[in-house]
Amino acid sequence: MKKVILLGALLLTLTACGQNTPTTSTDENKSNAQTNTTTTTAKNSQTNGKSSENTQNTTKSSASEKKVDALAELKKENPKTLLPTDIPRDENRALNIAMDKKKDSLAILYYIMDTPLVLNDQSLNQQTPFARYKMEQFTSKDAAAKAVNYQFDGGGHKVELGHNITAYSQGAAGSTYLNWKEGNWSILLRSSNIEGQDGTALAKEVVNYLEEALLPAPKNLGQITIDMTKSGYESNQVVWQAGKTVYTVAHEDTIPALKMAVSMNK
Template identity: 80%
Template sequence: MKKIILLGALLLTLAACASKTPAANSEEDKSTAQTNATTTTTDKNSETKTKSSESTKNTTKSSSSEKKADALAKLKKENPKTLLPTNIPRDENRALNIAMDKQKDSLAVLYYIMDAPLVLNDQSLNQQTPFARYKMEQFASKDAAKKAVNYQFDEGGQKVDLGHDITAYSQGAAGSTYLNWKEGNWSIVLRASNVNGQDGTALAKEVVNYLEKAMLPAPKSVGQITIDMAQNGYESNQVVWQVDKTVYTVTHEDTIPALEMAVSMNK
């Protein structure tokens, strides 16, 4: 009888232990889950901070790179006393890159329009084609500077009314028509191709209309504008003028932008 009672008690004790064990395991699981959740959150926060830090570094690096590649600012910084164009007409959505050649008595600048900004005088510009150019050259005398302008004005030929009391003189030669007129100390020569059916008079009137509202630098003593409609590239529109012993030249692939460059130098 005692053996039966003891065996029953033992079974009750084992049953009680069995019922308590899952509860204990449940608490341990909850504790472990909470710890894992905390660890995961910490890892995520750490990852977020790391990404944020990397993003900040990349942004700073990109900003620093763009600042370093600001060729126009670098050009101005290296030539603080030189009269430079402040307006370089172009596609503002693309980068302006610059090559500079500085000598004792001259400064030549080529302007390029590209997808990415480059530092001043980047080597890769040697394989690119410029759209505009600037040059400053100092001569030994005023006469030498005046001769370098290559001023030309011819009143021969048929008169053409360009409006605003401006009269041009038209002459034909070798499949081209030349229009020549004066505005102050400036002489303007425009060449149009008859073979290509170009209308020089229409462009000449556009130039005159523009110059009615914009003021070119005052030459001391002469200035020359040469427009070649039959030519392509940055040399096709040229504005040259003398200031004492110094000669300034700006060129652009388009006519009005070439004038705008020169106008921006009117101090």
């Protein structure tokens, strides 16, 4: 009788052990499954976060890489205005532009910089322009003619510049003035005797260039003023009249100023 009782107790104990073992294993598996799920979710979340961040960075990069072209903006703003198509400069740097547009005039300043900027960027106020363009409309042809400030003086001694062009030379206050005509254009060149500037050499260079290139034909008058004693764009100015309209282009260098005007020859 005791053997039966002991045998029954042993069976009950074995049964209980057999039931508890798989239960413990299942709980651990569930715990491991939850841990794996949490880890996977966290990794996916991090991946998605990085993906979103990369997308945002790509968008920012695309926006920052969007080409800034002040010259294209200028043309878009003034589709019917005669503008220079050639602004000689260092092509490896950015051309930036400031524009002042009014009812009867358009003034443009050109800047050469390392960074491209939008048209009329405020930071251009602290920069120095290398070239200029201006268009003015007047109420009469006479008023426009006065604005050209045509100057020609055939006095003084003759200086042959080549290509059958004769200039007239006069000296005053340490300067030498060479004056000559080509068609309706008058060209006045000033050089400094004190600084030893060779105005004749530059005059011949101008004549040689104009022998190959055609300036706009002034419907009335045209004036080219070259001042070797100055620096900046005001030292080389090309001004001409087209009826009631007067165009002016200027560049810090002489031949580039002429090239700007030539590019406007319709």
